[in-house]
Amino acid sequence: MVDVAASVALQQPSRWAMGFRRGGARLWVGGAIVAVLILVALLAPWIAPHDPIEQDLLSGQLPPAWMHGGDTAYLLGTDSLGRDVLSRLIYAARVAVVVGFVAALLAGAIGITLGLIAGSFGGWIDQATSRLIDVWMAFPPILLSIVLAAVIGAGLTSVILAIVVVDWTRFARIIRAETAVQLQRDYAMAARVIGLNRGQTLRLEILPNLVPLVVTLLAVEMGVAILVEVILSFVGISVAGDTPTWGGMIAEGRQIIYQSPWVMAFAIGCVIVSVVGFNLLGDGLRTALDPVQRR
């Protein structure tokens, strides 16, 4: 068995510190946004000022507190049923975060595995996988998700499934190409000369070179997954019932856009900020994790 522990020993602790310095502003801003998002999702019951589904029909469509006619009890105002917009946004973050992380990780796991296999075996295995990806990508992704979610039925699981089934190709295609490129380089050849078999070469030599790429892809995919979830809940085939979601809020806000545009505006704002946050984080991480790129 290969002594993997030994190779870890040679890596200095300063590596992370160095990386974070390299990542620069994008890493910090992106990291901060994502961290806040996760915290809000985790702590929703404690930080939300109201119950997100509690209706107060007497104070419907209140504007945000700082506007004329606002109420300090409802900081960001209320929707048409008198529910607190801020609390709903906070609770909706939970759905977004769960979908973002779970869907991206699952899609990543499937896509990376298939990509590695296709890229390293070549031949008919590669051909078969590549054709499968081509066919898959020929479908318009959002449409496919909508159809899938509609067929499986609403609910968190089906949203996640719909995203995974569509988006694994993003990973598979890129990882396949990159694996094939890395295998062509002399260090992969050198690995064979010193007696590594295919599995060891992939795991010990190629994978470390894919890490920055994988991390970036994951971060970007989390953003994409959040966006898809918003779209699905906007068309009403996401999480059932009155569980607040950003997409659902946008849909509800659309109906009262002339009376109370803030409902929709705040929800859209949340979506934009979180997607940008994930993208910045991905960019920053790629620079941070790559000791080579700097030169």
Added chain:
Amino acid sequence: MTAVLSIQDLHVTIGRGARAANVLRGVSLEVQPGEVRGLVGESGAGKSMLGRAVLGLLPADAWIGKGGIAFAGRDFLTLPERERRDLLGRQIALIPQDPMTSLNPVKRVGDQIARVLQRHLALSRRQALQRATELLAEVAIRDPQRVLGLYPYEISGGMRQRVLIAMAFGCDPSLIIADEPTTALDVTVQRQVLQLIERLRERRGAAILFVTHDLGVVAKICRTMTVMHAGRVLEDGETADVLTRPRHAYTRALLAATPRADRPADALRPVPPALIESLWSEAHRLDRLSIVGRT
């Protein structure tokens, strides 16, 4: 007789402030009409940078701190941009190092040569193509008509280098900068290309600044030579003198470190690291002096 090229105490620095690095530290040299001068040095000597400075092709973050470049008695650095561009290609031409990347891959060979001729010699397209045919015949390309209609990828590396030589001599320039033009070629091809350059020079009478790391090539084609290290000129003179009676220790060391096919194995003496170190510390001492001088 006015020198075709006269460089006086040229200082070039890349970057500014704390990241600034001097690449040329007061280089002076002259090239007389019809002279072939070898510019010899190892990587980092600044020989290519000198060639680029003459061509006005310094990297964006490089700047000339001090010194001058005169072309046929005219100050090249203060020349208006327009006039400078008219000179380049017409009076000063380049034979680049890499024949693979120096031709536009999506344009036919004939179009690329004709373009240069049209621009500088005010020829019609017809005349330019006619002249291109003659030029290719002159660089010993058989069936020039056919080659004019080919794309760069359709011809061999040696032939590409011939095309570039034909382009360089095309407008009968008075100075050609040859930047390692034979480094990427096989020895037998190198010999043919050197032959060709020599023949064209005799016939058309251009002066050549021949940048190379190969003392053998210098011995074969250059009448005079300049040895550079760390952005400084260490030795300068007739090639026959410099190679048989090198005055500078570095030149002697380079000669002793060059493996020779005509001598038994034990003749090889590597360049002593102490010599290189002392040369660099001398260069850095000069840097400090010039900083003190400037403030």
Added chain:
Amino acid sequence: MSDILLSTGSLTFAYPERASGLFGRPVLREVVKRVDLAVPKGSVLGLVGESGSGKTTLGRLLVRLLRPTSGGIQFDGVEIGGLSEAELRPLRSRIQMIFQDPQSSLNPRLRLGVTLTRPLQIFGRLKGRRDQRDRAASLLDLVGLPTHFVDRYPHELSGGQRQRAGIARALALEPDFIVADEIVSGLDVSTQAHILLLIKELRQRLGVTMVFISHDLSVIRVLCDDVAILQHGEVVEAGPVARIFEHPQHAYTQNLLSSIPLPDVEPGWLDPARDVSIPRNQGSAA
């Protein structure tokens, strides 16, 4: 002879080249043609050729990165030409390779300490972390690099230092046989001389047998005992270095030798009349 470590018999490598036309049959293109070599134990054989001569392919066949199309490779009395990857594995510790471009042959994301000891790790010759650091340090020392380089990444090294690291990795398993493919061609003259002398010294100290591939005859002369000249995949001339360089028989060898520009001033060298010329040190052979 019993002291031959590696030999090839009619070694051939061909790959199918896609034929023009939809139904054309692929044509086999022979890159290495019926090559016979014999490398005595402890000697260095130089393989010389210009681009397209098949020298790199031949080198990759010898370390069995490629499988011969026909013909055989005998290593220490064992036929290795037809062995599978799994059967080759035990032999990998005895046959090593140094690559041309250390920039790409050293994994850019691994520290030198990991890269250099990877061969030992694979063959289970490491005893824990301390041992790994020590072994890496002693390998660095062997090739004249400072031992604190164990923590460096390849991009933090100069070209010459990287090539030294490449050599160190090839030596980690104490192999009997090393193929070195153009290992000094990208280097400056001063660095190149140091690497050549390092190889010479290591060879004497460790008694390793080598095949040294280069396009540069001068380099071959410094390092090798024997030389084989390749042209279009065929060995056109082979023999002891001194004989081939002093008295080349084949016209191609003569042309190669006379095309090398030596740092001597020799008027008339570029004279086209001397194109395929008479070798030096000799009246006429052809």
